[in-house]
Amino acid sequence: KGKSKTVWVCSECGYSSGQWWGYCQSCQKAGTMKQFSPGVESNGTGKVSGFEFSENVARAWLPQNSADTVPIRLADVNRGVSPLDWRIPLSGLFGAEVGRVLGGGLVPGSLVLVGGDPGVGKSTLLLQTAAIIAEGHAMGGTAPVVYVSGEESIEQIGNRADRMKIGATELFLYSSTDIKDILDKARPLSPRALVIDSIQTVYLQGVTGSAGSISQAGHVTKSGDIAGPRVLEHIVDVVLYMEGEKCSSHRLLRSVKNRFGTTDELGVFEMSHSGLQAVSNPSEMFLSEEYSDSEILAGLAVAVIMDGSRAFLIEIQALCIAGSPIARQVNGVQASRADMIISVLMKQAGLKLQENGIFLNVVSGVSLSETAGDLSVAAAICSSFLEFPIPRGVAFIGEIGLGGELRMVPGMEKRASTLAKLGYKKCVVPELAEKFLSTLDLEGMQILACRDLKEMINTVF
Ligand code: TYD
Numbered sequence: 001k002g003k004s005k006t007v008w009v010c011s012e013c014g015y016s017s018g019q020w021w022g023y024c025q026s027c028q029k030a031g032t033m034k035q036f037s038p039g040v041e042s043n044g045t046g047k048v049s050g051f052e053f054s055e056n057v058a059r060a061w062l063p064q065n066s067a068d069t070v071p072i073r074l075a076d077v078n079r080g081v082s083p084l085d086w087r088i089p090l091s092g093l094f095g096a097e098v099g100r101v102l103g104g105g106l107v108p109g110s111l112v113l114v115g116g117d118p119g120v121g122k123s124t125l126l127l128q129t130a131a132i133i134a135e136g137h138a139m140g141g142t143a144p145v146v147y148v149s150g151e152e153s154i155e156q157i158g159n160r161a162d163r164m165k166i167g168a169t170e171l172f173l174y175s176s177t178d179i180k181d182i183l184d185k186a187r188p189l190s191p192r193a194l195v196i197d198s199i200q201t202v203y204l205q206g207v208t209g210s211a212g213s214i215s216q217a218g219h220v221t222k223s224g225d226i227a228g229p230r231v232l233e234h235i236v237d238v239v240l241y242m243e244g245e246k247c248s249s250h251r252l253l254r255s256v257k258n259r260f261g262t263t264d265e266l267g268v269f270e271m272s273h274s275g276l277q278a279v280s281n282p283s284e285m286f287l288s289e290e291y292s293d294s295e296i297l298a299g300l301a302v303a304v305i306m307d308g309s310r311a312f313l314i315e316i317q318a319l320c321i322a323g324s325p326i327a328r329q330v331n332g333v334q335a336s337r338a339d340m341i342i343s344v345l346m347k348q349a350g351l352k353l354q355e356n357g358i359f360l361n362v363v364s365g366v367s368l369s370e371t372a373g374d375l376s377v378a379a380a381i382c383s384s385f386l387e388f389p390i391p392r393g394v395a396f397i398g399e400i401g402l403g404g405e406l407r408m409v410p411g412m413e414k415r416a417s418t419l420a421k422l423g424y425k426k427c428v429v430p431e432l433a434e435k436f437l438s439t440l441d442l443e444g445m446q447i448l449a450c451r452d453l454k455e456m457i458n459t460v461f
């Protein structure tokens with residue numbers, strides 16, 4: 001077994017550090033920093049307990065016997081053999097969405113950790129994924145998959161599978177919290193995959209500490225962070241987080257660590273009565289319901305934000321009320337950014353907003369954290385102030401400078417082509433972007449290039 005880097009981990013809060021401290025740098029508790037190296041754990045007595053999260057189980061593509069291998073010159077490394085070639089593809093719309101976040105499928109022998117707030121849908125995701133792997137439509141046939149729950153009885157899981165119309169014949173359910181027992185019972189089935197729901201409920205006999213403590217596995221904090229598994233995050237190959245909005249059925253699956261792919265893919269799902277469904281056209285999911293042309297409201301502007309490698313459309317709402325100068329409320333937009341945009345609109349574009357209360361809101365509870373949305377915020381404010389609705393099919397991309405000038409933002413091409421794909425007719429962009437975008441096929445979408453806010457207002461309003 002290769003020598004691996006030692007980390008010191010607080011047994012209380014999961015804080016990890018490259019060096020030992022007398023007290024935890026995070027939670028300040030004394031004497032809680034325990035030595036940890038993947039596959040080997042000191043139990044404090046100087047004796048090493050066999051914590052079988054061993055490196056060579058987790059990373060089957062690494063040479064198992066390092067005695068025979070020597071360092072190889074970069075040029076001589078065989079590129080043909082890559083973990084990427086060994087991926088298990090996941091079939092169906094849902095499978096494809098999960099697979100994309102994983103970097104193109106599951107790599108055999110890999111350990112994937114899924115985190116997220118309680119109730120967000122982790123168990124649902126895992127059960128559906130387990131069923132797809134067991135059915136093996138893209139893998140040449142069925143194979144056993146074992147789904148172990150430390151939280152629910154197999155009857156409960158069975159009922160849920162029925163509601164989700166899961167009928168995979170090779171899916172095995174087991175309820176246990178004892179790792180040794182789980183491995184003993186799963187091994188004879190030679191499963192294609194083993195799912196453990198969840199890691200904080202399982203324990204290894206003979207290792208001190210309660211289930212979920214650092215010497216056992218890890219736990220998920222109230223905020224959904226994987227705390228104990230800071231250690232787990234070091235060991236596993238892929239870390240996925242599931243996120244959702246309380247008032248929305250959309251669920252996002254994000255990869256925060258991936259040894260086999262990029263971490264900027266984002267999976268979009270919708271929680272339905274029969275489980276998670278992939279959202280095939282997520283670009284328009286944040287838009288409010290379609291309005292007919294006669295009922296378009298003033299104060300609405302569409303912005304394009306990037307998340308991972310994908311562009312999303314969001315809708316900014318502004319409400320200007322004359323005569324309530326103090327009120328200024330923002331929701332989903334950074335307050336300081338909103339203040340800046342409002343000031344620039346007054347000073348550089350001559351809008352008399354001083355006498356107005358201004359409210360800003362991003363539809364669907366998304367937050368706008370990119371300056372690329374500046375121009376939409378400004379357009380929404382202008383639209384409400386001038387009581388002039390922005391026609392449908394018009395969107396805005398661009399950052400605003402203090403001089404009122406429009407600036408380029410990253411991902412111009414992706415944003416513009418997403419708008420074009422969704423049938424947008426006009427897109428207002430910074431002047432510099434025009435030449436840049438002229439080489440793209442934008443399906444007839446007109447590019448309205450503007451130097452500054454004044455020009456934008458003259459063009460649109
Ligand atoms: P769950 O997967 O148990 O969440 P986690 O494992 O992350 O705690 O999902 C919990 C919620 O999802 C629960 O409130 C009910 C809802 N749900 C549906 O809306 N539809 C479904 O088909 C299922 C299985 C769950």
Ligand code: MG
Pocket residue numbers: 122123124151197
């Ligand atoms: Mg669960």
